[in-house]
Amino acid sequence: MTTEDQHYKNKDTDYEVDTLTNDRLIKGHEYDGIRELDNDLPPWWKWLFILCIVFATIYLVRLWVFRSDDLIQRKEFEKELAVMKTSAAVTASNAEAFELVLLSDGVSLANGKETWLKICSVCHLLDGGGLVGPNMTDNYWIHGNKIEDLFAVLENGVIEKGMISYKDQLSPKQRLEVTSYVLNELVGSTPSKPKEPQGDLYE
Amino acid sequence: MELQKFTYDNKLTRLFMNATIFWGLIGMLVGLTIALELIYPLMTNGVSWLSFGRLRPLHTNAVIFAFVGNGMFTGIYYSTPRLLKTSMFSELLGKIHFWGWQLIILSAVLTLPFGITVGKEYAELEWPIDIAITLVWVVFGINLIMTIVKRRVKHIYVAIWFYIATFVTVAVLHIVNSISIPVSLLKSYPIYAGIQDALVQWWYGHNAVAFFLTTPYLGLMYYFIPKAANRPVYSYKLSIIHFWALIFLYIWAGPHHLLYSALPDWAQALGVVFSVMLIAPSWGGMINGLLTLRGAWDKVREDPVLKMFVVGVTAYGMSTFEGPLLSLKSVNAISHFTDWTIAHVHIGALGWNGMLTFGMLYWLMPRLYNTKLFSVKMANAHFWLATTGMLFFAVPLYFAGFTQSLMWKEFTEEGYLKYPNFIETVVQILPMYYLRVLGGTLYITGVILMIYNLIKTAQMGTFSKIEEDEAPALHSVSHEKDKGHRILEGKPILFTILALVAILIGGIVEFVPMFMVKSNVPIIASVQPYTPLELQGRDIYLREGCYNCHSQMIRPFRSEVERYGDYSKAGESVYDHPFQFGSKRTGPDLAREGVKTGPIYKPDSWHYNHFLSPQKMISQSIMPPYPWIINNDLDISSTPKKIRVMQLLGVPYPDGYAEKANEDLKKQANKIAQGLRDGGIEVEDGKEVIALIAYIQRLGTDIHKTE
Secondary structure, eight states: OOHHHHHHHHHHHOOEEOTTTOOEEEEEEEETTEEEEBOOOOHHHHHHHHHHHHHHHHHHHHHHTTOOGGGOHHHHHHHHHHHHHHHHHHHHHHHHTOOOOOOOSHHHHHHHHHHIIIIIHHHHOTTSOOSSSOOSSSSEESSOSSHHHHHHHHHHOBGGGTBOOOTTTSOHHHHHHHHHHIIIIITTOOOSSOOOOOSEEOO | OOEEEEEEEHHHHHHHHHHHHHHHHHHHHHHHHHHHHHHOTTTTTTOGGGSHHHHHHHHHHIIIIIIIHHHHHHHHHHHHHHHHTSOOSOHHHHHHHHHHHHHHHHHHHHHGGGTOOOOSTTOOSOHHHHHHHHHHHHHHHHHHHHHHHTOSSSSOOHHHHHHHHHHHHHHHHHHHHHOEEEEETTEEEESOOHHHHHHHHHHHHHHHIIIIIIHHHHHHHHHHHHHHHTOOBSBHHHHHHHHHHHHHHHTTOGGGGGTTSSSOHHHHHHHHHHHHHTHHHHHHHHHHHHHTTTTOHHHHHHOHHHHHHHHHHHHHHHHHHHHHHHTSHHHHHHHTBSHHHHHHHHIIIIIIIIHHHHHHHHHHHHHHTTSOOSOHHHHHHHHHHHHHHHHHHHHHHHHHHHHHHHHHHOBOTTSSBSOOSHHHHHHHHHHHHHHHHHHHHHHHHHHHHHHHHHHHHHHHSOOOSEEEEEEEOGGGSOOOOOOTHHHHHTOHHHHHHHHHHHHHHHHHHHHHHHHHOGGGSOOOTTOOOOOHHHHHHHHHHHHTTGGGTOOOOOOSOHHHHHHHOSOOOGGGGTTOSSOOOOSBOSSOOOTTTTOTTSTTOOOHHHHHHHHHOHHHHSTTOOOOOOHHHHHSBOOOTTHHHHHHHHHHTTOOOOTTHHHHHHHHHHHHHHHHHHHHHHTTOOOOTTBHHHHHHHHHHHTTOGGGSOO
């Protein structure tokens, strides 16, 4: 008998078995005392792998062959933009029905204060005393002191001075609320560190 | 059969072990410091080298390369000679490797906090250190491969396969990603720019996770779990399949860090599908680790070493399932740029790498010192501290990431952003940041307990510098013919070459089109190089590590376009050496900070005041103040050299511009400073803050010039 035959014959009869699990140990596989078992790949693992490969193939074919819109991010964005336009239309219709009059009810002023603290205070400070932006508590105004004037500043910004337009960030209602808050509550109050007056005095 | 005698050197194992413990503690303490800084931004007020942006790279580098790096070398230098029945090839090379590696870490400690950085995540170290890393890595490689060559066991065990893959891949990753042109001894610009640099960087970054944090530790798992449990490995077949699948597939997955960025769709898709295909190969490792413990579960209940291994391998399974999940575009749209990512990587680092390292140390120490562990009780306490610490760390951050992302995306009924001011979304998740600190503290307490326990163990026993063993010489062992994969296991050089081929394919397929096909980076004519002042300002931005908290990549989502302005295009960053897309938004995106018609523009004076005191401008801000930028004089002596290096890299400054650059710089600085002075701010032209403001105000403006 050649060694090759012997090896073949031994294959079925000569296996050692791991006594704790009854699994077959592989002969000759021993490294610093570490043995290896002859277990097959777990079927669920094999199927998981195959499924993932199938997913990958379908994904790439959909992108590279069929150019599916949902895998092209520019198209995805355009679709989302269409939704944005619809809601912009809603905003525009809101704006039409909207009257530019100073508000003085408590809810509106509270909303206005919230917007002030969140947005405007970043440059005009929490108490309106001004820092990067002008002092909003005194009676000196660069662009006028009427509600229309303040509203216009929010609408168009004063870009050369660093004041951006809030047209896209605040709804007309929010802009009206915050300008009302400024005129009703901030003007005449006493901030902790008022910035020196800028603009013209309005009585 | 004649037996040959030889010895194993335990001295080097012990050195690496001590270094693992030492740097592990340091790396984690730095992590705890920066976690505290996010809650108390004024904690290190005015101390530049303790600021978050400078320490965060130190934390990541220390944990990855110092803690896990030394951890892997500990295990490799212990297991490799034993698995191959030979001593290591060269004790001298081993020593050079050890001391070289520690010097590299030391140089990281001495450079990163001082703002000496390339500005690429996990590859921050400057070029001389990069060269040192390459040399030391080659020393390690020679020692490893030559030990394998002179082995007395014909076939190499699966742990060794993983060590080989680690060696070749880390070498390739490090060299390709680090190529840069020096400006001076401690400053260089990477040769890649913008989206191409991003692709190379995340190919590197992702595979640093794969081949520095994963494959070597899988090798350690394959050695220490069967040894500690005294059980055979569950399936040899599974080892083969999951090894080759893992190393081949992993290398492709880098682009999943750039989903919804300006990277072309085809490359993003490769990132998605290869990440998904990685689930099974990764879980192959977990299964082989856990099922090896069949028949030993009663021991697992008793033995802190095995307990730690079980939690470590389970954490590996969790994070390798989560990884592919996060690579799906729909999930990534929510998770990216948030604390979700931070939670994810810490399941890997604290769970997989940490627990496996601790288990290994508890197993090794008594063996090296011929004694028993000083206190099993204390090790069990460590186990519970580490496990609960990890959960207290990760769960709040999952919650934080998810919450913040939804807040970023929420619109009012009228179609406006519900939370237009970024700070609102930060304040909302601050309680989670406190819990993270609690989790980290628990985890570190466990480590301190371990250090005490290990020192006591060492004191109880006597260290065996060497261990003797004997085995027959290789040629006289076997005449059997090998079949299939067994052939490869007997030919380690061929094995190494095939592993190299397997890991090169993915990178080549992604890089070649990205660099050769022009349509992948469409040219935008209005995009111009930075002015000299802006370039200097950009280097300050890099030095301070702003990219650790601010991204420069607006994704094509309505919520981001509304908040930050038009989404980022590939052609906008073609002169960005390196790119600064960032990976986390602790603060808002800055890609269009300078666009005057955009939604986030602030005037120069705002920026000046904000750098001086962020809390003065936004009272709840968690950004630290930067008084040194206000006070430091800008060093303009480097300008000509910087322009020349940029020209070398293909940035189209006019010929001879380097010599005239500082004239333009001064003019622009004077204009900005004069504007500030007109607004009542006392500032000189030559201060660093002027350059930084110039850079910030340039961001994102080029494509608006033609409109």
